Amino acid sequence: MSDSIALVGAGAMGGAIGQRLLEVGRSLTVFDLDQERVAALVAKGARPAKSAAEAAQGARAVITSLNASKIVGLAVFGKDGISDGAAPGTLIIDMSSIDPEATRKFARMAEEHGLGWVDSPLSGGAPKALVGELTLMMGGLPDHVEQAREVLGDVASNITHMGGPGAGQTTKIINQVLCGLGFLAIAEATQLAQDAGVDASKIPQALAGGRADSALLQEYMPRMASRDYRRTGRIDNMVKDLNMAADLARGTGTSMPMTALCAEIHRMLTAAGLGGEDQAAVMEFFQGTKQEIAS
Numbered sequence: 001m002s003d004s005i006a007l008v009g010a011g012a013m014g015g016a017i018g019q020r021l022l023e024v025g026r027s028l029t030v031f032d033l034d035q036e037r038v039a040a041l042v043a044k045g046a047r048p049a050k051s052a053a054e055a056a057q058g059a060r061a062v063i064t065s066l067n068a069s070k071i072v073g074l075a076v077f078g079k080d081g082i083s084d085g086a087a088p089g090t091l092i093i094d095m096s097s098i099d100p101e102a103t104r105k106f107a108r109m110a111e112e113h114g115l116g117w118v119d120s121p122l123s124g125g126a127p128k129a130l131v132g133e134l135t136l137m138m139g140g141l142p143d144h145v146e147q148a149r150e151v152l153g154d155v156a157s158n159i160t161h162m163g164g165p166g167a168g169q170t171t172k173i174i175n176q177v178l179c180g181l182g183f184l185a186i187a188e189a190t191q192l193a194q195d196a197g198v199d200a201s202k203i204p205q206a207l208a209g210g211r212a213d214s215a216l217l218q219e220y221m222p223r224m225a226s227r228d229y230r231r232t233g234r235i236d237n238m239v240k241d242l243n244m245a246a247d248l249a250r251g252t253g254t255s256m257p258m259t260a261l262c263a264e265i266h267r268m269l270t271a272a273g274l275g276g277e278d279q280a281a282v283m284e285f286f287q288g289t290k291q292e293i294a295s
Helices: 012-023 035-042 052-056 069-077 100-112 125-130 142-152 167-195 200-207 215-225 235-252 257-274 279-294
Strands: 005-008 028-031 061-064 091-094 116-119 134-139 156-163
Touching (some): 005 052, 012 028, 012 035, 052 061, 061 069, 061 142, 091 100, 091 142, 100 116, 100 167, 125 134, 134 142, 167 200, 167 257, 257 279
Parallel strands (some): 005 061, 061 091, 134 156
Antiparallel strands (some): 116 134
């Protein structure tokens, strides 16, 4: 089997992963229903494929970066899917953020087809992918995870094997709970600072190294203060992830009142037409609330 890697799903995240792999000299074949996305990577040296099955032919590993469990299932096991083209022993690395139970099902189905499966959701977004500094949380058999480490070593600076299939996706849900709550806390604090006459853009510097410091604070408070909503993520994707957290909590009997409120605020923003905006746009909830109070 060659050293070629296939990529199925070349959206904002998959495209950044593909670009990074090409920049470090990896051989890449790409498939996406959106031909403009494919063309963007072909212009950087990738080979186009007409289907997921064609992309998987001859590949040592196939990376998927898709939006939902159903889409992953169709891309891998549907007509002209990855399983139709992949040779026995091919490793599928799913970098989507999907349901852990669906992931365990897909891992069992992959085994029936003679394929390996690693769930490897990520944190850091497209900017970190482009510089090889993603954080990856992997679930799968140890041998498969070691293979995935080799494939993604140039894309990530922090890779942790969390357990068997689905463990990576469970960890990503926990990551999203922390991020979702963090975005709202930073937005609320930004609004308070501005209302109190403090330059919110200086707060990250003032709090650097203290207990309130974080990567989210350093990146997002200046953006929120200036209403910089350049998209690196989406509010409606956070809704999807927080819904999965609620499902997981029901299954484990875990009480999550703060996460429930966080999810509801994200749903409100989505209903208001902001679902496609970057997470920095949660500022609009607090700005809108202030305007309602003032009126």
